[in-house]
């Protein structure tokens with residue numbers, strides 16, 4: 001009797017908890033349920049010996065053991081990214097004075113390109129309790145809030161990645177400090193009056209002004225809702241160097257294999273001059289042995305060469321000389337599942 005009572009009580013509590021949780025601002029998985037973090041890898045249209053749709057993608061979160069091919073397409077109304085962003089689009093959170101949001105992209109949808117902003121793309125949405133930070137590599141994305149979710153055709157040909165992490169409100173105070181270094185182009189944003197005291201710099205960025213910087217780069221540990229550690233490395237345009245070689249490889253004390261968008265004639269070669277080396281990935285092997293060339297991949301990520309170091313970073317910057325003069329950053333994780341998923345994608349890199 002007592003067991004019966006306690007198990008039905010448990011069910012009621014679980015039900016109440018889920019109802020509450022599902023209204024909390026959070027990264028959302030493929031089914032629309034809240035998750036601590038997820039990563040998607042949108043595959044390029046041109047693979048070796050195969051032409052794909054350009055809208056198919058692989059999905060990863062802590063509940064799956066490796067990359068899952070999504071049954072959805074990135075340009076439709078179902079899937080993790082749209083489920084996450086619909087909290088802004090459908091929930092009309094962009095009109096709310098109890099939540100903060102920012103859409104940023106150096107190349108925003110429709111609007112002209114303006115020089116001087118950081119080479120960084122993403123979305124912030126949070127309230128006094130929690131929210132998400134989605135960082136991604138997709139140009140002209142996401143769409144203006146009143147237009148609803150749209151995936152740009154310019155984001156179809158090349159590979160792209162997106163990392164979403166759910167954080168407590170307090171972590172956004174740190175994320176806001178990182179944003180100052182990134183100097184993102186906020187093309188739609190709102191920092192309501194009630195948040196001004198906590199987030200003065202975010203409000204300045206939202207108004208289009210540039211808050212002053214204490215130095216030229218900054219590193220900060222961030223902890224997700226579930227306590228997973230992420231390390232945010234950000235540099236301003238005043239730190240003139242390749243972020244991977246000059247800073248992150250040395251700071252992590254790890255040789256890095258880097259996948260980034262390198263246009264012919266602009267690429268920084270693999271570099272073994274400093275104690276820790278940075279080497280360019282040239283070809284990716286997807287689960288199931290399909291290969292594609294980095295040439296068709298606009299994503300920006302790196303993994304440690306050695307599994308002892310077990311580090312994976314996703315970010316904003318390419319290994320190209322012009323990007324040394326741009327603001328941008330990387331979010332790194334030591335999660336073994338994420339490391340294994342990315343490390344096994346490396347098919348060929350240029351050593352030195």
Ligand SMILES: *[C@@H]1O[C@H](CO)[C@@H](O)[C@H](O)[C@H]1NC(C)=O
Pocket residue numbers: 053054055073075076156
């Ligand atoms: C998604 O993209 C594919 C490939 O370009 C296209 O065939 C399809 O019509 C698009 N679907 C939507 C809903 O836009």
Ligand SMILES: *[C@@H]1O[C@H](CO)[C@@H](O)[C@H](O)[C@H]1NC(C)=O
Pocket residue numbers: 097098193194
């Ligand atoms: C927020 O909006 C609500 C409803 O429009 C309004 O009643 C409230 O005073 C607003 N709060 C602040 C702090 O502006």
Ligand SMILES: *[C@@H]1O[C@H](CO)[C@@H](O)[C@H](O)[C@H]1NC(C)=O
Pocket residue numbers: 094111144145146187188189
């Ligand atoms: C987003 O920005 C665009 C371009 O400036 C503007 O047309 C649109 O009204 C903005 N939307 C919101 C909700 O601020």
Ligand SMILES: *[C@@H]1O[C@H](CO)[C@@H](O)[C@H](O)[C@H]1NC(C)=O
Pocket residue numbers: 241242245246271272273274
């Ligand atoms: C390697 O990278 C460092 C840091 O960016 C740079 O100073 C050095 O010139 C590079 N070496 C070569 C051979 O490109």
